[in-house]
Amino acid sequence: MADALGGIVQLESHEAEPEGLVLLAIPDRAIKKYAKKFAGRCAHLSGSLHIDDIPSLHPLTSFDGVANDWHGISLAVTGEPPKPILTAFISLGFVPFELLPNLKPLYHACAVMASGHVATLWMAAEEILASNGIILQGKGIMGLAESTLNAFKQNGKNGITGPFVRGDQETIQRDIAALPEKWRSLFEGLGGMATTNKKGSDEGA
Secondary structure (H helix, E strand, O other), rough: OOOHHHHHHHOOOOOOOOOOOOEEEOOOOHHHHHHHHHHEEEEEEEOOOOEEEEEEEEEEEEEOOOOOOOOOEEEEHHHHHHOOHHHHHHHOOOEEEEOHHHHHHHHHHHHHHHHHHHHHHHHHHHHHHHOOOOOOOOOOHHHHHHHHHHHHHHHHHHOOOOOHHOOOOOHHHHHHHOHHHHHHHHHHHHHHHHHHHHHHHHHHO
C-alpha cells in the first residue's frame, strides 16, 4: 500500500516516533501499547480487535508485499478514522463499510475461514496426493481452485458441484474411506454443509 500511495506515506519501524497521522500495521498483541503512544492521531488494521476510542480499518484482502489492483475490495471501518487515512484507502479502490465493534471477531473469523483455512485445504490436498505418489502436473490444485472460484463468482451457490451436491453417496463413502483418518470427518462435515447451503439456495429461488 505504501508503494501504491507513493510519497504520501512512509513506512517506519516499531521503534520510530513519527509525527502526524499513524496507521498501525502491527500484530494485535502490540496495538494497545502503540495506540497509547499515538493517541488521537492513529488507526489500526486489526479486523478482530476493538479498542475504545481507537478507530480501525481492515482491508478484506491478502497482501503480498507489492501494489495490486484493490478496486472493489471491502474495507471494514470501525469508529471514525482520520479522514486522510480513510481517503487514502478509498483512492486505492477500497470500498468502506461500517463494522460494529461487537461483530469484529465474527467478521474476522469468517475472513480467516475464507482465506487461510481454504489455503490450508489446498495444501493438504496436494500433500495427501504427493504422499501417495500422485504428482499433479500443470496448475495442479490451483487450476481446480481457480475454476471453482470462477464458477462461484458467476453463479453463487449454484456454482457448487461435486458428489455431495449430486447426492452420490457411494462416491462420498468411497472417498471418505480413502482419506487419512484425521481428514475424514472434516471432509464429510464440509460436504454436508455445502449441500445444505445449496438446497437453501435452490429453495429460495
